[in-house]
Amino acid sequence: MRIITGSPGETEHIGFKLGTFLKSSARTKTVMLYGDLGTGKTTLIKGIASAFGISGRDVGSASFVMVAEYETEPPFYHIDLYRLERPEAVDAVGIWEYIDTGGIAVIEWAERLSGVPDNAVKVHIKHLSEQEREIIIDGVDREALMAGGEV
Numbered sequence: 553m554r555i556i557t558g559s560p561g562e563t564e565h566i567g568f569k570l571g572t573f574l575k576s577s578a579r580t581k582t583v584m585l586y587g588d589l590g591t592g593k594t595t596l597i598k599g600i601a602s603a604f605g606i607s608g609r610d611v612g613s614a615s616f617v618m619v620a621e622y623e624t625e626p627p628f629y630h631i632d633l634y635r636l637e638r639p640e641a642v643d644a645v646g647i648w649e650y651i652d653t654g655g656i657a658v659i660e661w662a663e664r665l666s667g668v669p670d671n672a673v674k675v676h677i678k679h680l681s682e683q684e685r686e687i688i689i690d691g692v693d694r695e696a697l698m699a700g701g702e703v
């Protein structure tokens with residue numbers, strides 16, 4: 553599905569919808585985010601995290617912290633691969649240990665991962681203008697996202 557947002561708040565709201573879907577889904581545990589710097593990946597993740605009771609204030613641009621771990625139920629991992637340009641380097645730091653092990657993993661710069669986890673949702677964000685972003689979500693249909701229910 554394709555959505556255009558006109559403000560950071562709207563992008564966060566889409567994130568919240570996606571987070572609500574993740575909470576109710578038995579099989580989707582990973583979100584792969586693709587998009588240039590400043591497109592809104594972290595903003596979307598603030599919304600996803602809020603569905604798990606994590607305050608947006610606690611969600612940073614985790615560029616210096618590779619994995620920010622929140623002790624929610626299920627555990628929530630915000631992974632940012634910005635600093636790791638090569639997939640071999642990503643594998644070497646053990647990122648796969650956070651994926652598909654019962655927690656929710658949300659990954660910025662996901663193209664740097666050496667593979668795509670099963671049942672992952674893929675989100676591509678593109679800068680259209682100062683306030684507008686195109687968000688393409690693959691792996692969830694519009695009805696499931698808007699209802700927050702199971703696919």
Ligand code: ADP
Pocket residue numbers: 557558559560561562563587588589590591592593594595596613660682683684685
């Ligand atoms: P990334 O994690 O992709 O580098 P951030 O979420 O940290 O991006 O930053 C996105 C920036 O773009 C923020 O400064 C935010 O205020 C701004 N922005 C403007 N319009 C939007 C929008 N529609 N959606 C998301 N962010 C937006």
Ligand code: MG
Pocket residue numbers: 593594613614660
């Ligand atoms: Mg970011």
